[in-house]
Amino acid sequence: MTTRAPASKSAEFGDYPFLTADEFTEVCNQLDRIYRHATLGPLRRRWRLSACTAFNTSSYAAGSEYTTYLQITRPLDEDAAAALDDSDLSSQLDRFSLGTLAVSSADVDVEEDQAMAEDDEADQVSRQYKRRTGRTSTFAHTTQAVLRKQPPATRPADVGFVTYEIHLHPTYRAPCLWFSLHGLPEYEPAFSIDTVFRRLVPDSFKDGLRVAGSIGGISADYHPITGVPSFFVHPCLLGEAMSGFDCSKSSYLMVWIGLVGGCVGLWVPKELALIQDCFET
Numbered sequence: 692m693t694t695r696a697p698a699s700k701s702a703e704f705g706d707y708p709f710l711t712a713d714e715f716t717e718v719c720n721q722l723d724r725i726y727r728h729a730t731l732g733p734l735r736r737r738w739r740l741s742a743c744t745a746f747n748t749s750s751y752a753a754g755s756e757y758t759t760y761l762q763i764t765r766p767l768d769e770d771a772a773a774a775l776d777d778s779d780l781s782s783q784l785d786r787f788s789l790g791t792l793a794v795s796s797a798d799v800d801v802e803e804d805q806a807m808a809e810d811d812e813a814d815q816v817s818r819q820y821k822r823r824t825g826r827t828s829t830f831a832h833t834t835q836a837v838l839r840k841q842p843p844a845t846r847p848a849d850v851g852f853v854t855y856e857i858h859l860h861p862t863y864r865a866p867c868l869w870f871s872l873h874g875l876p877e878y879e880p881a882f883s884i885d886t887v888f889r890r891l892v893p894d895s896f897k898d899g900l901r902v903a904g905s906i907g908g909i910s911a912d913y914h915p916i917t918g919v920p921s922f923f924v925h926p927c928l929l930g931e932a933m934s935g936f937d938c939s940k941s942s943y944l945m946v947w948i949g950l951v952g953g954c955v956g957l958w959v960p961k962e963l964a965l966i967q968d969c970f971e972t
Contacts, residue, residue, distance in 0.1 A: 700939040708933035
């Protein structure tokens with residue numbers, strides 16, 4: 692008695708791993724459904740995913756009135772600012788960062804002058820009090836000391852966030868990962884490959900991406916929907932990489948993000964993978 696081999700999951704596609712526009716729309720909606728049903732807890736506020744539909748305003752997805760894509764947002768690493776290259780940015784700034792406060796040598800001089808003035812004022816108040824009452828007062832000195840110990844009002848660090856978008860590339864017929872940085876400090880340009888490497892690219896990927904260049908690495912072009920200059924990960928080698936996996940429509944984009952997203956800091960929460968089997972057709 693012969694046993695029949697299990698059907699290939701990738702048989703759900705017409706020409707796996709390549710996608711038609713309808714198949715791409717379906718895999719986007721599948722991952723959106725999985726995200727909505729996953730138990731993420733507080734992570735849901737930090738890692739946001741949604742399937743979006745927009746008017747096709749460019750020739751990037753010619754032949755259809757609407758286009759579907761996937762959008763993911765997450766905050767930038769709060770410690771990323773510590774990785775700023777001193778020779779690149781710090782030398783260009785008149786001020787340096789100390790915790791969440793911006794401090795310069797001029798600020799230190801002003802604070803010292805203020806402290807000396809406060810001490811002189813406290814001494815004068817104490818002498819006047821002693822002349823009137825014959826007693827020594829420590830109230831003025833204590834008050835000034837307490838006031839000086841009060842921390843100045845601080846503004847929360849401007850962490851910023853990154854937006855990833857997954858669009859169908861019409862030439863390669865494969866997903867293409869676009870991304871942009873937002874909410875950065877004014878001295879740090881968002882549309883800069885140096886900023887991308889500093890903020891998003893893990894150290895283990897940096898050498899490989901630099902060698903790859905714009906073909907097979909990180910490229911820049913006009914965004915397929917908005918037309919705003921944006922970065923994307925070139926999809927030329929992704930078809931070959933995906934062909935080694937037997938993916939269903941519910942797992943396709945999770946596997947794809949696992950292959951592509953890591954080089955720019957994008958990952959899929961394990962909670963999504965844990966319930967993915969429930970959405971197999």
